Amino acid sequence: MIAPPSPVVFYSSLQRxxxxxxxxxxxxxxxxxxxxxxxxxxxxxxQSLGLYQFAITTIHTWVGACIALLMLWRWRLRRRPVPLNGGLMTQRRARWVTAHHLSLYVAVIVMALSGALHYYFSWSPAARWHELGKWLLLVLIAIHVLGALSHLGSASGVLQRMVGRDSLR
Known part of the structure; x- marks a missing residue:
């Protein structure tokens, strides 16, 4: 008897x-x-800001706000089923991946909040959090990229589904 194929849930086009x-x-x-x-x-x-400095502050603050809103939207979308890996990932690794994704979401949102608190309210503790947070976020991103690359050529197809090359559809 042939085993039924593993259920595979794809990231939606919107999620990607x-x-x-x-x-x-x-x-x-x-x-x-x-x-x-x-x-x-x-x-x-x-000192008064020149046009370039004004543009930079505007871009940086508004992009930060956009990132926070997009991350909250993504978090909402993540409440839907996350793509399965065909049972190829151990439970321990799956928990680690879930914790890592949660830490990425939290770090990005905290970066946006700390930046806003510092810029708009001159709250100096937020500036320190923002400065430390950029390094923490960089480490989390590096771990995320390495984790994604670990799926290259694996039978799980996780990376292909995130990039949008799902041959399993």
């Missing part, structure tokens, strides 16, 4: 698009962090 959009926006945040810091120093010294 939001994932890659958040990646793009986080890259924008990392690229604008140095000019943002310089603009904040000018503000602290009560």
């Amino acid at each position: 698009r939001l994932h890659w959009l958040v990646i793009l926006l986080i890259a924008v945040q990392y690229l604008t962090q140095k000019p943002m810091r310089e603009a904040l120093q000018a503000i602290e010294l009560q």
Whole structure:
């Protein structure tokens, strides 16, 4: 008797698009962090901002807000079934992956909140959290990328489903 095929749930097109959009926006945040810091120093010294500095602060703050909203939307979408891996992942690893994804969501949202609290309310503890958070987030992203790459060529098809190349449909 042939065993029935493993149930496979695919990431929706919306989930994939939001994932890659958040990646793009986080890259924008990392690229604008140095000019943002310089603009904040000018503000602290009560200097007027030039057009470039004003544009940077506007971009950085609004992109941060967009990231927070997109992550909350993604979190809501994650309440739906997450793609299965055909039973190829141990329960222990599955729990670790779930904890890692949760930590990514929390870190990104805390980054947005701490940035807003510092920029709009001049709350200095938030600035410290934001500064430390960027390094924590970078580590979490590196772990995430390494974890994704560990699926290259595996029978689970997890990476292919996230990229959108699902041959199992």
